[in-house]
Amino acid sequence: MIARIDQTLHTFVAGDAVSDNALFVRGIIRRMGFASDIFAHSIGESVASEVRPFIEWSPAKHDAIVHHYAIGSNVAGRVARAKNRSAIVYHNVTPQAFFRPFDPAYADLLEMSRAELRAVAPAFDIAVADSQFNALDFEALTGRVAEVVPIVVDPHRLERVPDPAVMRRRRSGTTWLSVGRVVPNKGLLRLIDAFAAYLSLDAGATLAIVGRYTVDDPYYRSLRERVAAQGLNGRVVFAGGVTAEALSAWFSSSDVYVSLSEHEGFCVPLVEAMWYDLPVVAAASAAMPETLGSSGLLVEAHATSGEIAGLITILLGDTVLRSRVMAEQRERRRSFEPAAVTPLLEEVVRRLSS
Amino acid sequence: MKDPEVKAMIRANNPDIDVLELMKRVRSEAAKIRVSGAIEERRSGWQDDDDRRTARALDRHHHISSLLAAGEEKNVPRKQWPGRLRFLRVFGPLSSLALRIWNYLFKEQREKDTLILHAMRETIAMTAQVGDYALRLREAHRALERTRRDLVDDVAALRPLLALSERVAGLERAHHMTHERSLSSVADIERLERVLSDAGILTVSDQSTLARVAHAHERIDSAERDIHAIVARFTGIPLLADVTTRLAESERNQQLIIDRALAQALRVNALLRAELADLRRAFASSNNAAATIANAAGGDRRFDALYMAIEDRFRGTRADISDRLAMYVPLIAEAGTVTAATPLLDLGSGRGDFIRLLVEAGLPAIGVDTNEVAVAEAELLGIAVELGDIFERLRATPTASVGAVSAIHVIEHLPFPLLVELYEETLRVLVPGGLVMFETPNPENVRVATSTFYLDPTHLHPVPPSLAEFLADAIGFVEPRILRLHPPTDVDADPTLAGNVLLGLLGASQDYALVARAPSV
Numbered sequence: 084m085i086a087r088i089d090q091t092l093h094t095f096v097a098g099d100a101v102s103d104n105a106l107f108v109r110g111i112i113r114r115m116g117f118a119s120d121i122f123a124h125s126i127g128e129s130v131a132s133e134v135r136p137f138i139e140w141s142p143a144k145h146d147a148i149v150h151h152y153a154i155g156s157n158v159a160g161r162v163a164r165a166k167n168r169s170a171i172v173y174h175n176v177t178p179q180a181f182f183r184p185f186d187p188a189y190a191d192l193l194e195m196s197r198a199e200l201r202a203v204a205p206a207f208d209i210a211v212a213d214s215q216f217n218a219l220d221f222e223a224l225t226g227r228v229a230e231v232v233p234i235v236v237d238p239h240r241l242e243r244v245p246d247p248a249v250m251r252r253r254r255s256g257t258t259w260l261s262v263g264r265v266v267p268n269k270g271l272l273r274l275i276d277a278f279a280a281y282l283s284l285d286a287g288a289t290l291a292i293v294g295r296y297t298v299d300d301p302y303y304r305s306l307r308e309r310v311a312a313q314g315l316n317g318r319v320v321f322a323g324g325v326t327a328e329a330l331s332a333w334f335s336s337s338d339v340y341v342s343l344s345e346h347e348g349f350c351v352p353l354v355e356a357m358w359y360d361l362p363v364v365a366a367a368s369a370a371m372p373e374t375l376g377s378s379g380l381l382v383e384a385h386a387t388s389g390e391i392a393g394l395i396t397i398l399l400g401d402t403v404l405r406s407r408v409m410a411e412q413r414e415r416r417r418s419f420e421p422a423a424v425t426p427l428l429e430e431v432v433r434r435l436s437s
Numbered sequence: 438m439k440d441p442e443v444k445a446m447i448r449a450n451n452p453d454i455d456v457l458e459l460m461k462r463v464r465s466e467a468a469k470i471r472v473s474g475a476i477e478e479r480r481s482g483w484q485d486d487d488d489r490r491t492a493r494a495l496d497r498h499h500h501i502s503s504l505l506a507a508g509e510e511k512n513v514p515r516k517q518w519p520g521r522l523r524f525l526r527v528f529g530p531l532s533s534l535a536l537r538i539w540n541y542l543f544k545e546q547r548e549k550d551t552l553i554l555h556a557m558r559e560t561i562a563m564t565a566q567v568g569d570y571a572l573r574l575r576e577a578h579r580a581l582e583r584t585r586r587d588l589v590d591d592v593a594a595l596r597p598l599l600a601l602s603e604r605v606a607g608l609e610r611a612h613h614m615t616h617e618r619s620l621s622s623v624a625d626i627e628r629l630e631r632v633l634s635d636a637g638i639l640t641v642s643d644q645s646t647l648a649r650v651a652h653a654h655e656r657i658d659s660a661e662r663d664i665h666a667i668v669a670r671f672t673g674i675p676l677l678a679d680v681t682t683r684l685a686e687s688e689r690n691q692q693l694i695i696d697r698a699l700a701q702a703l704r705v706n707a708l709l710r711a712e713l714a715d716l717r718r719a720f721a722s723s724n725n726a727a728a729t730i731a732n733a734a735g736g737d738r739r740f741d742a743l744y745m746a747i748e749d750r751f752r753g754t755r756a757d758i759s760d761r762l763a764m765y766v767p768l769i770a771e772a773g774t775v776t777a778a779t780p781l782l783d784l785g786s787g788r789g790d791f792i793r794l795l796v797e798a799g800l801p802a803i804g805v806d807t808n809e810v811a812v813a814e815a816e817l818l819g820i821a822v823e824l825g826d827i828f829e830r831l832r833a834t835p836t837a838s839v840g841a842v843s844a845i846h847v848i849e850h851l852p853f854p855l856l857v858e859l860y861e862e863t864l865r866v867l868v869p870g871g872l873v874m875f876e877t878p879n880p881e882n883v884r885v886a887t888s889t890f891y892l893d894p895t896h897l898h899p900v901p902p903s904l905a906e907f908l909a910d911a912i913g914f915v916e917p918r919i920l921r922l923h924p925p926t927d928v929d930a931d932p933t934l935a936g937n938v939l940l941g942l943l944g945a946s947q948d949y950a951l952v953a954r955a956p957s958v
Contacts, residue, residue: 184500280470304503367448377451386446393466394447397459407453 155196175348256287
C-alpha cells in the first residue's frame with residue numbers, strides 16, 4: 084500500500100514554472116492523504132524551506148515517485164533505477180541548437196538530456212506532458228504516448244501587492260512586456276527589432292524584458308548590441324530576475340504582452356498576462372498557439388517587424404479588436420485554474436498510487 | 438504558387454476576428470514605419486528559409502563578437518589576485534611583486550591570445566561580408582526573377598494587341614479586294630464610255646479622270662448606280678459632262694478617306710511592331726535565354742509613325758510636295774545620265790512622291806528610306822522604295838552605277854562626318870557627269886533659321902547654302918550651283934530701305950537645292 088508519493092526534480096527555484104508546478108502537485112498529493120516531499124538537486128536559497136536536498140532521498144519500497152523532467156541530471160537516472168512505482172512529467176527540453184552559438188557546454192547538456200530522456204523513459208509507469216506539444220515531442224523522442232495535464236496557473240498566487248518601486252518608475256508611454264529567462268530560444272532579437280519598428284509609430288514606448296540574465300552571457304550581450312545598433316538605448320529595460328511583487332507590478336503597469344519566442348513547452352507568462360488583462364501577442368511557434376487557444380493574437384514566423392509593430396498599434400488603438408481578444412483571453416485563462424487542472428492531476432495520482 | 442505578401446502573418450485562431458481585414462490594416466500601418474538601420478531592411482526582405490538561415494548566421498556574428506569582446510576584456514595583465522587568492526593582498530608589496538611575476542610569466546600567452554583574438558575578428562568580418570553578399574545575391578536573383586515574370590505577363594498582355602495587328606492585316610487584304618473590285622468597275626465604266634462614244638455622244642474620254650477613277654476603292658458601286666440613274670434620265674450632252682465631274686470628285690473623296698484610314702492603320706501597326714520589338718529587347722536583356730528573340734527584332738522603329746504624322750502636318754499635302762519637286766524633272770532629263778541601267782537613286786525618299794513623279798516622266802528611279810511606315814505606304818501605292826539605311830545602300834552601290842542622286846531634305850539630319858561621307862559616296866556612285874541634288878531648308882530666311890527648321894524634331898542643324906556649295910567643290914563635284922526655292926508668299930516688297938533689309942531676311946527662299954555634277958572623266 085502506497086503511503087508516500089514524493090516528487091523529484093533537478094532544480095527548484097522561486098518563480099520557476101516547473102518548481103511552482105511541483106508545489107501545486109504536492110498540495111494535491113497531500114490533500115489526497117499521502118505524505119509528500121519535493122527533492123531537488125539544486126535549490127534556490129529563498130525556497131530552501133520548501134524542498135529537501137536530493138541526497139536525502141532514499142525511497143522505501145512502497146513509495147511512489149513523480150519526477151519532473153526539464154533537464155538531464157543524475158536525478159532522473161537514479162529515479163529510473165529505483166524499483167518504485169513512478170510517473171514522469173515532461174516539461175520539455177529546449178533543442179540544443181538555440182544554445183549552440185552562445186553556450187556550447189549548455190548545448191551539450193541539452194543534447195545529452197534528450198538522449199538521457201530516451202534512455203530513462205521506459206522505466207516510468209506513467210508519462211505526463213504539460214502540453215500537447217510536449218506530448219508529441221516526448222513521443223517522438225521516446226516512442227511513448229504521454230497524457231496531457233496542463234500546468235496550473237493559480238490566479239490567487241498572482242494576487243500580490245505590486246512593488247511600488249516598479250510602479251513608480253516614470254512611464255509616460257506604452258509598455259511592451261515580455262517575461263522569461265533571457266535565453267536564446269526566446270526570440271528576443273526579433274522582439275527588439277519589432278519594437279524598434281514600433282518606436283517609429285510611438286516614440287515614447289518602452290520594452291520591458293523581465294527575466295534572469297547574467298551580464299557576461301553572450302546571448303545577453305548580443306541583445307545589448309542589437310539594442311545599441313537599433314538606437315534603442317534607454318527604451319529597452321532589462322529588469323532581470325525580479326520578486327513576485329515586482330513581477331506583479333510589471334504586469335500591472337504594461338500595455339501589451341509580447342512573446343516572439345521560438346520554443347516554449349507551455350509558456351506560463353501568457354496565462355499570467357491573461358489574468359492581468361494584458362492583451363497577448365505571441366509568435367505562432369511551439370506550444371504557444373496551444374496555450375493561447377482562440378485567445379490573444381498569433382503572428383506567423385514570416386511576419387516582419389513592421390507588421391508586428393503595425394498589429395500591436397492597431398490592437399492598442401482599436402477597442403473593438405481588443406475587446407474581442409480580451410473576451411477570449413478571459414475565457415481561456417480559466418482552463419489553467421486549479422479547479423480545471425486538479426481533477427486531472429488527482430486522476431494521475433490515483434493511478435500512480437493504485 | 439502563393440505570393441509571400443499574400444500569406445497572412447496573423448493566424449486565424451479567433452473566429453470573431455476577421456484576419457484578412459486586420460491584415461489590410463496592419464499593412465497600411467506597417468507602411469508608415471520608418472525603417473531604421475540595415476538590420477531591419479534586411480529582415481523585411483526575408484522571404485524563405487535560406488534567407489532566415491543566412492540572417493541567423495549574421496545574427497551570430499553579434500554573439501561571436503561579444504564572446505571575443507569578453508575574451509579581450511580578460512586578456513589584460515592582472516591588477517589583483519583572483520577570487521580565492523585574494524587573501525594574498527595581506528602580504529602587501531610582496532604580493533604585488535608576485536602579481537608582477539605572474540603577469541610576466543603569462544605575457545607571452547597574452548600576446549598569443551591577442552593575435553588569435555585579432556585573427557578571429559578578421560575572420561568574423563570576412564564571414565559577415567560573405568553572408569551579406571549571399572543575401573544581396575539572393576535579393577538580386579529574386580528581383581531578376583520578378584522582372585522575368587513581369588515580362589512574361591507583359592508579353593501575355595500584348596497578345597490582344599497582336600490580334601489587333603492581325604485584324605489590321607485583314608483590313609489591308611480587304612482593301613486590296615476592294616481595289617480589285619473597283620478595277621472591274623472601271624472596266625465597266627470604260628465599256629459604258631465606249632458605248633457612249635460609239636453613239637457619238639462622248640468622243641474623247643478624259644484620261645486623267647479615268648486614272649483617278651482607277652484608284653477609287655470604295656462605294657464605287659453607289660457611284661455606278663448614280664451613273665445608271667443619270668444615264669436613265671439622260672437627255673443631253675451638257676448634263677453628262679456635269680455627271681462625269683461629280684463622279685470624279687466623289688472618287689477623289691473616297692480615295693482620300695481610304696488613304697487616311699490606311700495610313701492610320703499602318704501607323705498603328707508600326708507602333709505595335711515597335712512596341713513588340715521593345716518588349717522583346719527588354720525581355721532578352723533580362724533573360725539570356727531570350728537573346729535569340731532580341732536578334733530577331735528590328736531596330737528602333739517607335740517614332741516612324743509619329744514622324745510621318747509630323748511630316749503630314751508641316752510639310753504640306755502630297756499634291757503640294759509633288760508640285761515643288763516637279764522642277765527637278767527637266768534638270769534630270771537635261772543631264773541625260775539617268776537610264777534604265779543607271780537609274781536615279783533618291784535617298785530618304787519617304788512615301789516615294791518624287792519617285793512616282795520621275796517614273797511618270799519616264800525616268801527610272803529607286804528610293805530608299807528607313808521609315809517603315811513610309812515604305813509601307815509607298816509599297817501600297819506601287820512605288821519602288823527600299824527599306825534601309827541610306828548609307829548602307831550607298832556603300833552597297835557599285836562605283837559609277839547611278840545616273841543621278843537626290844536627297845530631298847536629308848542633309849539637315851546628318852552630323853558633319855556623315856554629311857561628308859554622303860558627298861564622297863555620292864561622288865563615287867555617280868556615273869561621269871551624273872547629277873547630284875541636295876535640297877534642304879534655307880537658313881538665309883530668318884523664319885526658317887529660327888523657327889520652322891525645328892518643326893522637325895529630327896533635324897540636327899541648318900546647312901547654309903555656301904557650306905553646301907563649298908563642300909561640293911572641295912570634295913570634287915563640278916559646276917556646283919544653288920537653286921533658291923519656294924519664296925514665301927506672305928512677304929510683300931517694301932520700297933523703304935529698312936523694308937528692303939527686312940525683305941532680305943524674311944523674304945529669302947525657304948528651301949534651296951545644291952545641284953552639281955560628277956566630273957565627266
